[in-house]
Amino acid sequence: MSEQITLTVNGLPVSVPRGTTVAVAVLLAGAVCRHSVTDEPRAPLCGMGICYECRVKIDGVAHCRGCQTLCEHGMNVRTDD
């Protein structure tokens, strides 16, 4: 069993094994990554950094690709602003 790390998604704690991407943590938290400009919910499509549908705000930096970022202890992920 690999090491569990805890981060927050929209303020709620989520525990995942080390090596998990932020995109997965967001899905585990029951959130969608973003809303389009026409307010449609969006989630990872390609999973390899091309489609940009998994953009989230990580530690205050907007438009980070969740599928290309590994979870870290204490990471603050927001999908709702």
Next chain:
Amino acid sequence: MTTSSHDVIVVGAGIVGAACALECAQRGMRVTVLDRDVIGGGATAAGMGHIVVMDDSPAQFALTQYSRQLWNELRAELPPDVEFERCGTIWVAADEEEMEEVRRKHTYYLARGVNAGIVNSGELEILEPSLRRGLAGGLLVPDDGVLYPPRAAGFLIERARAKGATLHPGKTVQRIGRGCIRLSDGSELSAGFIVNATGAWAPELTPGLEIRKRKGHLVITDRYPGFVRHQLVELGYLKSAHSISSDSVAFNVQPRKTGQVLIGSSRQYGVESAEVETEITAKMLRRAQFYMPGLAQLSAIRAWTGFRPATPDKLPLIGPSPEDPSVYIAAGHEGLGITTSLATGRLIVDQLSGTVSPIPVEPYLPSRAVQEPSHV
């Protein structure tokens, strides 16, 4: 020879041609607009879309001030997709030498009725927190703005059509002269007057015009609302961008209504290829980061280029062709075509109808003796 069914044919549906078409249609003329492509598909689509007063010369100031006034009068009627925002311009001064220029510009603007205010270093940090610390200050010109040029051109064309003008996109004009237009499909049209509003391509239809292509690069970011609040231009621009011969970059960023940040600018002569060049793009972005370090953290989504139609004295050509009184030129606006389009339309229609314009037209006549600016 067919009977002329048009009073005016405008060649080129960029923002300048669109403004000329609207002004002529509003005066009751029968107007047709031709474009080889789509509305606003050339330099209009490539540019930043600033509505800005500039004072490189008294004539440039008169034209930009008058045209900005026309935009601000039209503002309430512009549909949302034109994305007009009166965000103001801040001319950013990096050091005390550039603050001298701020004070000179401030005095010049106020004396001529353009609202402007000097901001000091601390005020600049509050107005634009993403700028690097330690800049000397700047000049805030609050009534400047930005818009989305291709939609603005589209709006002007729609207005012109509502006044009876007709538009024919996808029509390539091969030759103009003596009231006649020959299209590449072999057909011919005739008109009382022809307006050549084809920007950097104007010399192809009117040989001898002193207009050269001046290539520019732009980069746009993803949406970061509030990162930039005013159009920001470095005053060092006056030193770098105005060299008529060499390549240059300058810090110039704009907030778009979408929250995107539009990053410029570059200037190159003698380049015909429209490809994005990594070397000058990198140089331009380094210059932008020098003023705004946080730009490095933003995600850029697109880069593109366009060709400014540049004249030797940096003033557009607005008026009759010296060779052919049936041909009027409305071209050569370099980087100010969005700002000066509306005034250009007015000056053209005033000349066609024998009306006196609110500003003197002589500095922009194609027949003027063009001189290189002496300060370069």
